[in-house]
Amino acid sequence: MATLTTASSGLQPRPTEEWVIEPRGRSAVSQLREVWVYRRLFVYFGKRSVERLYRNTALGPVWLLIRPLFPIAIRTLVFGGVLGVASPGVPYFLFALVGSSVWDLFSSCLMWATRSLQMNRGFLGRMYFPRVIVPVATMSLAFVNFLIMLAVMAVAFGYYYVTDGRLYLAGWSGLPWAIGAVLVAATLGLGIGLWTSPMNAQYRDVRFTLAYILEFWALLTPVMYPLSAIPPQYHWIVFINPLAGVVQAFKWGVLGIEALDPTVFLVDVGLTLLVLVSGLWYFTRVEAQAVDRS
């Protein structure tokens, strides 16, 4: 095993492991093994990303609340209020909040992973560690967002319980669906991000293009509207988009509306794993050159 460091106490004589430096870089597998040795860097990079984002802002952590909630408020007004989009059996705000939370998790995981190498370039040029830690750890920004939305969701459920006298939350049986949807959303975001972040380190165009693609993609996904708004014979077209299955699974898991065909979700899982594995392969192959040339 070609690790650079050993976790044993340095005060005792350590076994000196052999390592090799070659132009091609090391295989994905050996790099991934090394991730374990450097695992504490996840915490560090995660913390650093969050701190850096809100540094030198007057409102500081208040932005943590504003950033996710402001778009939801706008969407609720436009789709639920002005356009009057139906939400099957639940208040529209709750419907939009639940759908948006998992979509935003996916899109911000993808966005932050894409930007991660470029954001930490100064670091990468000075210290060695398995680079794959960077996109994964930077996704912590997306998870912080998501946790805040969950908290808001809890408040909203409480509010509607008092005003409507109904708890819109699905039972415990929905929990595996919700968790599964979250995992797939984040993993798919990472998988695509592993492809885009080395590209973005060289060409910033990638990030801008991606922002537009995601905007369009959000409209293709039943986030702000229910699947029932689309005629059933076209549902298969909707589900070509893997995110449709993920969002539907989350809504089903949390709100208990619009049950999902498990095979659709399973296909999404398979696709996600494929993207992740290919992403890891690509990333580990090109990251060194990408950072070098950026």
Next chain:
Amino acid sequence: MTSITVSNLGKCYRTNKAPSPLQQLAAKFTKKGKDALRPARELWALKDVSFSLERGTILGVIGPNGAGKTTLLKVLARVTPPTEGRVVGHGTVAPLLELGAGLQPEMTARENISMYMAWNGLSRADIEQRTGDIVAFAEIEEFIDTPLKRFSNGMYVRLAFSMAINMQPDVLLADEILAVGDLSFQERCLQRVEEAGAAGMTVFFVSHDMAAIQRLCTRVILLNGGRLVLDGDPETVVNHYEQSAWTMAAGGAKRGKKGSHVSEHGEILSVRLLSSEGREIGAVQHDEDIHLRVMFSALTPGITVRAVISMMARGVVAFRTPQPADLTVEEPGIFAIRVRIPAHLLADTIYTVKVGILLVADGQQSTLVLDHALVFRVYAAHDANDKSLLTLYHGSSWSGVVMPQLEWEVARERDIVIAPA
């Protein structure tokens, strides 16, 4: 036991930017696009570098700027991949590149230390244990919870060095660690590296401080233009480098048409170091007489000339010696100044010679100045067989910028009687 083997290492940078995918696409379809697609120019920062180090080697890496010293360390630190070749090494590597690399200005010293340790895969208990050592060596006890952005340059460097060395890596990559920091810290740095080498740490020591290189290193490589020019014992390699650095400086003075060593009234033509037999030399013994010879031309009839020579060592002017009287030049010509520097004056260090010539013509004055006219080294001992006790003081904190042999007298004052035990 071998610590690191470097074979045929090469690193190529493209100076022209590689064509973007869009440009490549344009090149496929249009004539204009094809013209725009110029081949990227290649710059080999390292080429065909091979060497192998035993454990505990303190390897000096010397060479002019742009020789590839830093690139070599960056490749070894794995922050940049080589273009060709291969390195096989053993054990942990602690890089100290671009002073304080990896330190975060926003974080406190304590956070930075624990971060760095985590980087190196140390456990929490280890971190606790070593933080004390690191802080003590860096002498920043009071500032441990201060963000680094409030640190002075010196504190920053001390912390960085202390962190790296206290990791007790198998390989330490030190790039110009002496460039910042006060003298007392430099001294402790050197001592610490010396000890580490003796304890089996392999050290790459990049420095322009030849005195430090000679004192510390067990082996030296000389890089120039990305290639390994010379690999050997410190004395041979440093000598070779200084001879060539010296040639460069003197050659520059000869060829230069611009610069302050030339004016309409005259020019400093060359500065040479000569042995008492008149041979050109690049290094001298402490107990030899040497001569500095400065050639200059005076072109305006009737000008008055007064020269001064300064000797710089260890970053200060060790002394200067003025021309004792003005010289009035009747006819244009080339003149030679010869200055005898007596034996037992210079210390065992490296001197840089600066030459200034003041020219006064019709009340108008101009100065010819040649900085770094010449660099040479003074050795205290003739050879390794010199067993006199003086050698014990060489290269230690006893040294200064001059070592004059003053009038000494050591005599017995009176006898003492030691009672048998």
